[in-house]
Amino acid sequence: MAGKQFPSLARARPASSRCLLGGAALLFLFLAASYFLLLPSSSGLAIPSAGFAAATTSFLASLDRFLTSPRRSASSAAPGDLDAAILAEEEARLYGDPRGAWPAAAAPLRVYVYEMPSKFTYDLLRLFRDSYRETTNLTSNGSPVHRLVEQHSIDYWLWADLIAPESQRLLKNAIRVRRQEEADIFYVPFFTTISFFLLEKQECKALYREALKWVTDQPAWQRSEGRDHVIPVHHPWSFKSVRRFVKKAIWLLPDMDSTGNWYKPGQVYLEKDVILPYVPNVDLCDSKCVSETQSRRNKLLFFRGRLRRNAGGKIRSKLVTELKDAEGIVIEEGTAGAKGKAAAQNGMRKSLFCLSPAGDTPSSARLFDAIVSGCIPVIISDELELPFEGILDYRKVSSVCCSI
Structure with a gap:
């Protein structure tokens, strides 16, 4: 996400300055979040943290624990005059020091988490947990529904961390505030991907409309037209029927897809939105695993997946034609499920390089499968924007990124 901080605008233009205030900090919040998203759901990796002996990275295990734990304390409602409350808060922050000193530049991002009705949050999480075993039906691209929900589960991981007790939180560069006037950004915890996949089409659209009305009725939204609000839209089909009404908000996306197949022109762009990685489908190959498998990597290039895709993914069939008889290269049709994984x-x-061509969108979860497998990804995709590519040097993990 691009943006600069201009503290002097806080008094002159309080409504718009708050859209800029959290820009850099928001990027680092999600950069930190991406570290946990890159941990595969079955790894069970222990992550040291103050007051947190081991972090659960299994989506189902974490979700079950989350739903059986006591509800977190609620945030306060918006004050009667939000503009006046924000102005008072900003003046106290900027000029409250008796020595007239400015606050430290590295202040944490302050996030207000909306308390939405359960139908948008807890009820959808329970629906997924309770129907997980039955959601094995395949989508049009051959993937099980439950696996797609897990791949795009950034909305769960971020929300669960933001509302956790402070001693148990993993992300320390953002704090949750209880009063709206204290917030730099507002997080909307609506599970757009779960509702898309698990509800009937008309029921899903109706819930989208209800969520839209609830959010856009909030005083903070009306004040900024959503410019300081964060909405998870991480699956390319989620929230699609109402996106045009929230296009000024900050979207959490898997990619930009500037082809217009998934996102309409003017709805997404790098200056406001944040690209977050997919959650990998395979287990983490840690440093010990990489060391043990190094001598067994006897294949030059590997690809397993669907060989026929739409749009930019059509390159897959061309690659099969060119590479199918090459020595040391394995390209095979993939199947979903435990055996396919x-x-x-x-x-x-077992491979040095892993082919990562475009899918139906320019990005592919396979890129992150390769990274956590210790396999060097070969990225082949047009119009691809990688998560945080302005900060992360992907040349350190990938061999080539080329246009077709």
Whole structure:
């Protein structure tokens, strides 16, 4: 996300300055979040943190614990005059020091988390948990629904961390505030991906309209037209029927897809939105695993997945034609499910390079599968924007990024 901080605008233009105030900090919040998103759902990796002996990275295990734990304390409602409250808060922050000193530049991002009705939050999480075993039906691209929900579960991981007790939180560069006038940004915890996949089409659209009305009725939204609000739209189909009404908000996306197939022109752009990685489908190959598999990587290039895709993904069939008989290269049709995951994981851990062509969108979860497998990804995709590519040097993990 691009943006600069102009503290002097806080008094002159309080409504618009708050859209800029959290720009850089927001980027670092999600950069930190991406670290946890890159941990595969089955790794069970322990992450040291103050007051937190081991972090659960299994989506289902974490979700079950989350839903059985006591509800977190609520945030306060908007004050009667939000503009006046924000102005008072900013003046106290900027001029409250008796020595006239400015606050430290590295202040944490202050996030207000909306208390939405359960139908938009807890009820959808329970629906997924309770129907997980039955959601094995395949989508049009051959992926099980439950796996797609897990791949795009950034909305759960961020929300669960933001509302956790402070001693248990993993992300320390953002704090949750209880009063709206204290906030730099507002987080909307609506599970757009779960509702898209698990509700009937008309029921889903109706819930989208209800969520839209609830959010746009909030005083803070009306004050900024949503410019300081964060909405998870991480699956390319989620929230699609009402996106045009929230296009000024900050969207959390898997990619930009400037082709216009998934996002309309003017709805997404790098100056306001944040690209977050997919959650990998394979287990993490840690440093010990990488060391053990190094001598067994006897394949030059590996790809396992669907060989026929739409739009930019059509390159896959061309690659098959060109590479199918080359020595040391394995390109095979993939299958979903546990056997398919095991085959993909085994192949990646035996290969030096892993082919990562475009899918139906310019991005592909396979890129992050390769990264956590210790396999060097070969990225082949037009119009691809990688998560935080302005900060992360992908040349350190990938061999080539080329246009077709």
